[in-house]
Amino acid sequence: MKIVRIIARLNVGGPARHVVWLTRELQGEEFRSVLLTGTVPPGEEDMGYFAEENGVEPVFIEEMSRELSLRDAVSLWKIYRQIRREKPDIIHTHTAKAGTVGRMAGFIYRWLTPGTLVGRPRPLRLIHTYHGHVFHSYYGPLKTNFFLFIEKTLARLATDKIVVISRRQFEEIHDRFGVGRADQFAVIPLGIDLDPFDRTEESRKILRREIGAADEEVVVGLIGRLTEVKNIGLLLKTAGICRDQKKIDSPRLRFVIIGDGHLRKELEDRAGALKLGESVQFLGNRNDPEVFYAGLDIVALTSRNEGTPLSLIEAMAGKKAVISTTVGGVPDLLGPVEAEKNGFSVCQRGLGVASDDAEGLYRGIIRLAEDRQLRQSLGESGREFVVRNYSRDRLVKDIKNLYLNVTGTDQKEKELAENERFSPRARSASGNGE
Secondary structure, eight states: EEEEEEEEBBBSSSSHHHHHHHHHHOOOSSEEEEEEEEOOOSSOOOOOOHHHHHTTTOOOOTOOOOOOOOOOHHHHHHHHHHHHHHHHHHEEESSSSHHEEEEHHHHHHHHHSSGGGGTOOOOOEEEEEESOOOOSSSSOOHHHHHHHHHHHHHHHHHOEEEEESSSHIIIIIIITTTOOOOGGEEEEEOOOOOOTTTGGGGGGHHHHHTTOOOOOOOEEEEEEEESSSGOHHHHHHHHHHHHHHTTTTTTOOOEEEEETTHHHHHHHHHHHTTTGGGGEEEOOOOOOOEEEEEETEEEEOOOOSSSSOOHHHHHHHHEEEEEEETTTTHHHHOOOOEEEESSOESSSSEEEEEETHHHHHHHHHHHHHHHHHHHHHHHHHHHHHHHHOBBBHHHHHHHHHHHHHHHHHHHHHHHHHHHHHHHHHHHHTTTTTO
C-alpha cells in the first residue's frame, strides 16, 4: 500500500514528530510511505534534523508554508505532480494548510482520469488529521469563518476519513463547528517514544545546575512555541502574583519557558517590565527532553486552544505533575475531576484551570508546590495513563488498521482467508473431505 503523507512544514512541535515516526514505521513489504513537506518560515525552528535522525528523506515543496498566499497555487500543482508520480492508494494530510492544498490535489488526481467518464475514478482514499484547529483564538471572525467554510467543503467533497486525536476534539470540530459527518471521524490519540522518559531521575540535576536552582526550589516549566495562542503572558502574570503573594513557609518558585517563536522578544520585555528577574528564564528550543523534563517539578500549559498537547503527554511520561487551562483535548488528559478548589480543579492526573485565569493558575501552582505528595501521586497516575494510551507502537498499529479499513484491505484479506480455508486443497489437508 502506497501512502503519500503531507504536512505544511516540519517546525518544532508534536505534528512534525508524528509524521516522521509514521513515515519511518510504515515502510517495508506491507506499506511504502513518502513524506511531502513545505518550508519553515522565519521565526520558527526547523525540525528537519529529526527527519534525518529517523532516516526519513522528505520531498520538499518550497512554495508550501503556513500562511495563505498566491504561492499556494504553485504548491498545489507541485503536489499534484508528485501524486501522479507516486500513484498512492492513500493521501494523508496533517495540519490546516497541508490539509487544504493536499486534499485539493488529491481530489483532482482522483477524478481527472478517463475512468471518470464511466463512473470509475481512481481508487484513492483521502484522510486528514486535525492535530489542532484554527476555528477560534487564532484569527478574526472573517478569516475564521472563511477557513471553516473551506474545512466543511473539503470534508464533504474531498475527505474519506477525518482523524482527531481525542473524543473532545471530535465534539468540538463536529458537534460545535459542524465539520464533516459523524461516521467520517476516527479518534486516534497521539503516540510518543517513551524511552527518553525512563531515565529522567538520572538527569534531574543538569537543568537545575544550568538555571541555578537549589534542590529545595520548585521549578515550573512551560514547553511550547512562543505564539499568541499559547498565551504565555498568562504564565508571566502568574509568576508576578507568586512573587507578590509569597508565603513565608512556601518553597521558592522558579519558572522556565522552553521554546522559541516570534513573540520571544516581546515576552522577554514583558517579563522585564514585571521585574521578574531570574525567577523567569527563557531557555529557547532544546533537543534534550530527557534532561529538561527531568529538572522540572511542575509542567504548566496556558493555551487558549489546543488539540492534545504533546508537552503534557511527555510531562506525564516523565512522572511530572501538570497544571493546564482546560481547553481542547486537555480535559481528556487530566481525567475526571475529583475535587473543586478555589480557582482550580484537582483531576485524576493533573490540575485544571479556566482559560486566562491567572489567579486560578497561581492557586493551583502554589498547591502543587506545597504538596510534594500530591505531585508524586499525579505523576504516577499520569505515567501509567500515558504508557497505556499514548505509546508510539499503539499509534502505528491504529494507523495501520485505519488504512486497511478505509481501503477495504482488511475485509479482502478476511475473504481470502475464508476462501483458502474452505478450498478443496485445505479441506483435503485437514483430513475432512466431506
